[in-house]
Amino acid sequence: MQDLLPKRPLLVTTGEPAGIGMDIVLMLADADKLQDFDRPIWVTADNEEMTARAEELIKAGTLKNCPKWQVVDWQMLKDDNDNRVNNKSDLAASAGAQIKPNDSGFTLINIPCHAPVVAGRIDTNNSAMVAQQLTLAHKLAASKKIAAIVTGPLQKSALIDADIKLPDGTMFSGHTEFFMQQCGCDKVVMMLANQAMKVALVTTHLALRDVPAAITPDNVRQTVQIVLDDMRTKFGMDKPRILVCGLNPHAGEGGHLGLEEITIINPVLQEFIDTGVDISEAMPADTLFTTKHLNNCDAVIAMYHDQGLPVLKSHGFGDTVNLTLGLPYIRTSVDHGTALDLAGQGGANDSSLYQALSMANDMANKAL
Template identity: 75%
Template sequence: MQKLPLLITTGEPAGIGMDVVLLLAQAGKLQDFSRPIWVTADAAAMQARADELVAAGVLTSKLSWQTADAQIDADDFIGHISQQFAVTNDDNSPAFILLDIPCGAPVVAGHIDINNALMVAQQLEIAHQLASNNTVAAIITGPLQKSALIDADIKLLDGTMFSGHTEFFMQQSGRDKVVMMLANPTMKVALVTTHLALKDVPAAITANNVRQTVQIVLDDMRSKFGLTQPRILVCGLNPHAGEGGHLGTEEIEIINPVLQEFIAAGVDISEAMPADTLFTPRHLENCDAVIAMYHDQGLPVLKSHGFGDTVNLTLGLPYIRTSVDHGTALDLAGRGGASATSLYQALVMANEMADKALAH
């Protein structure tokens, strides 16, 4: 049976999103997957970026891809793409299928133009549609420049300012809560709270928030990672997990009562543990995922064990979404200094999750 494609959104056209796709294509790494690779970008900008990288000595002139000749506002765009490019990778296949989404202005590597912000948002809309109707197996997002979309007055579905991929896909999917997880070969870390000022974190550690986070992690570890009984360790909020209430009471009053609900239901999950001892080999070797209470509690530890190999995932969506762990790197775009390692790892994880979801 033919496997569904993996879809890469290249994000901000002035950044390195297109560069890293081209680097993987040049190295033959996009052929490592038993799935077609689809890529959203401006076709003219992609060719221009390839030419720049050839001039920089990074690419040869032999690289080729196939372009989908379709307009994003056509009523039958999704059906047209799925019929025209529902093909399996083989020796004669192009490096990737480019879904042409035209920019509003010429693309200059390294220079943001807010006239192209709408095209960036349209990539995400197309990706959501293709994943929602099971035309593609997973979305792998390249970096975007949030400030450019905000300056261009691009809004989320609820009318608020554009705050990122995670919020976009959450609202488009009609979900009230999703979970950010970062993963590398050493560990997987999910977060109860994400981009909050430290002073605002305690108020966000509610029983409902902790409960929803744990449930989403459990559901996706089962359905998307193929683990029937995932083993979860949970960080406390306070030093020493509150030291019996002497250094904070959130563990006693909020976190542990919720965790006890899951333990009573037969889930293999810890009570709140001191973060400074949880992240040690003795504990990590016996767990499948860690839940941290806030961003800089879990992610610095994870990234210190493999920054370039780290993948960003959004759990709780009705489809698989992985992402690179780097930004647009405007100073490297078109010059040949970008690394494609993170994109490759995001593809590897998306492919593995898609295979396990298919088996599940």
């Protein structure tokens, strides 16, 4: 079911203030590219630091002018039980409803930093502000006040050094784990997508020696089900076509190069095939990623990180979007880091953020 007008906004978290998160938002706004989306754009950042970064980029020759934006205090939106969040006039203003179609502006949700920001220099005093962006984004998405979260880059080491924890009290390990735990999900799936292909992963950031033990029937089954569910509900595909990589070279070569395909992967895939799902058995990864096969599938499931992602990124690095499947809301992300050496200096690439916004917008329009 598509949103009723006015459409709910897309929320961009700028992440680490010393990185390029603010830069790439400003670059899109300056180029009028935020007008390409049929939804208001909200951005979490420190208002004063956003202004300062714009001035730096103007001096660097990256921006022609300082883009326009409206400012909303994050305290107005942070509490789901706060009546102010449900006040129509406040919400309409914060949603950017007053921004005219030809205006390049966005709505900035002001979350102040705790220390002055120096572009390119991490200050862990500001790590709490980064975490506050994510917490607010989750609350707004979970309460359906926004249509999607689009995350800019953060510096994991800065949050770890600042002793910022995940909701379960463990070390902060990234956006994916944060949103998964906030939503109470047992399993989510990382998918990367560009114009050439969509690739989902059964395992993510594991040492290669630990991958075989993580290829269990439950893990494969849950991954396939989440991919199927989100392809249907978030991409609008009634009958998605899925191809699956084997774990071993040549998909095990009939058991001569490994037994995981025979004992684990194919039995699970057969369960889905028997119910009418358009999914392959385990295929050799060295031939699956060819035009012949990719032209006849909607998504690929790879067994581990470096099996699928190098191929995908070779077909669109800089234009690739990171998605988290299995959440109760849409979350896309840029596929790059904080690029501290480029922050405030010019030279950052805003393409991945543009693609992440585009995909979030399309998914929100197709979401059931």
